[in-house]
Amino acid sequence: MNRLFWRFAALVLLAIALGSAVIYFTFGRLFGDPLEHIARDQAAGQIFLLQQYVDQAPADEWLPRLNKVREVSDVTLELQPLSAALSALPAARRAPLLHGEVVMDVGAKAFYRRVDATGARYAGSENDVIHAQNLPIDIGQALRMEAIRFAVIALCLLLPLGWWTRAHGRSLAALSRMADDFGQGNLAARAHVGAGSSVAPLAGRINGMAERIGSLLEARKHLLLSVSHELRTPIARLEFGLELLAERHAAGPDMRRRTDAMAADVEELKALVNEMLELMRIDHAHALPRQPFALAPLLRGCAAAVARPSVRVGVADDLGDARGDPRLLARAVGNLLGNAAKYAVARIALSAVRDGDMLRIVVEDDGPGIPVGQRAQVFEPFYRLSREQDHAAAGHGLGLAIVARAVALHGGSIAIDDSPLGGARFTIHIRA
Incomplete structure (x- = not known):
């Protein structure tokens, strides 16, 4: 104001x-x-x-x-x-x-x-x-009389102007708060503006737009949740049926091969459902529990969970504590390492340093990298590069979307560039 x-x-x-x-x-x-x-x-x-x-x-x-x-x-x-x-x-x-x-x-x-x-x-x-x-x-x-006349006229104009801008500024502040809350995922946020305010018509239209967007997102959320939960029941039945089928036809190598392939398909479908549920959970999280946790052990644990190839860890000892959701941050780093493991030829590197109250976490590999023109799109759900390596690798295009959402909830950012190892380098910046 x-x-x-x-x-x-x-x-x-x-x-x-x-x-x-x-x-x-x-x-x-x-x-x-x-x-x-x-x-x-x-x-x-x-x-x-x-x-x-x-x-x-x-x-x-x-x-x-x-x-x-x-x-x-x-x-x-x-x-x-x-x-x-x-x-x-x-x-x-x-x-x-x-x-x-x-x-x-x-x-x-x-x-x-x-x-x-x-x-x-x-x-x-x-x-x-x-x-x-x-x-x-x-x-x-x-001249003094003219100056007094000038001051009186200015005062008579500025007093009502100050009253108007104060009321107008409050209305604009209400719109700004509503936009911030709505952008952070609070779909129930609305702008409360008096009927006599000059921005009341605009606030009404924005509230109506928010109502429609919120309804659409809630409908999408409920649809995906319902579909995901409904899929779990037939998946469980398929798993149980495959186990019975494998026990009855254990002697047949051909049947064993077929049941193993079907079991792999079921596992892939189950992983997809779990990834969708995780992404929706993150998308509809309004705030994180800001609890302190030791960052270095968390990162080393993520690196130890990668089966192939081995990860070269360069985590500084003075990282100290971070504040946020350790499970969610570990999921983000684990997804990046898992993604690197799919494409790396022989080397993966994980490093982390602290610069004041900023933490920088870097994951890089010696794989084929990511084209410059598609680096922003890879964080979109279900987006996959049209390359032979991507079709050969398992995945559904949700891993990096989860990473982007998790980093954003921590108030950070993620960027992709070329790694000195030859592949892609993912850099996370978050405030400790």
């Missing part, structure tokens, strides 16, 4: 300043300099005295009246040659002076006016100019 308010406040102040500047220059072009008008109003008494008292005197009384005004006034009234006055004024002010107008010099708190254009006051008066100085002109006061 503060960021939204200050952005609006900056725009409002900029708009007021720009509008004031435009008004000033427009009035200056149409009606003359506003500051000069202010200065002329403040010096109106001296101008009136000159025009209505001194100028109304007969020709032989003009100079005596001017001297009387000098004696009683704080304003300095001097006679200057016309040429000197013209040289002191900018070019745009010279013509009004020659025509007998009062020409203000706001910065010097003074004005100029020609005595007359015909020499009627005294001999040579057509070549003289009255220069009035020390006039009671205070432009600073006018």
Whole structure:
């Protein structure tokens, strides 16, 4: 909310300043300099005295009246040659002076006016100019008044703007929290926004979208769970039937071969169901139990579980503890090692180091690697590379999807690049 308010406040102040500047220059072009008008109003008494008292005197009384005004006034009234006055004024002010107008010099708190254009006051008066100085002109006061006016207008605009942005910011924060919760798997998250809020229509549409997405995901979840659980019953029956069949036809090598093949198919089907259930469990987990556990023994145990080929372990002794779900993290690392074992020619390496509060776990092999263009897709469920090695290897394309979900639940990331061993290198970064 503060960021939204200050952005609006900056725009409002900029708009007021720009509008004031435009008004000033427009009035200056149409009606003359506003500051000069202010200065002329403040010096109106001296101008009136000159025009209505001194100028109304007969020709032989003009100079005596001017001297009387000098004696009683704080304003300095001097006679200057016309040429000197013209040289002191900018070019745009010279013509009004020659025509007998009062020409203000706001910065010097003074004005100029020609005595007359015909020499009627005294001999040579057509070549003289009255220069009035020390006039009671205070432009600073006018500028202070303008500044106060500017501040009052800005305050009157910013107060309701602050109230509006506060309410608007709360509504946006509610939408943001809802989006975060929904993105983390809380399908029941909804944005609670007042009916009078400016984002209420948007919140309603987002809530409706979330409702539909949640319904679809829940339906998908229940469907997959139902299918997976229903598959377990016929699988168990098949296993039991295969055992009975193997006992009855133990002497027949051909029947034994067929029952072994069917048993392998059943095991593959059972593994697929288990993988699907595990993936769904991870997908619908909102948060992990953040319990501490020793990381080095867990990683060494994962490496020891790989049958072929042997894993070269480079786990640092100072890894310390990690926080999260040890079973889920072990499943992720085990899946990576198992995947490497399928494709490696002779070498697999597991290493882990700690950098501050970040842990880096690396699994690499000397297999065929993963093409650059497909490295993001391999983490999608049921995605398999269209290569002979992948079709020859067992699996259903769920192992790496489980790895990606498990790492994400730990607040980490996983990346694939080329390994110095020649194959693929998977790097996990998680916060300890």
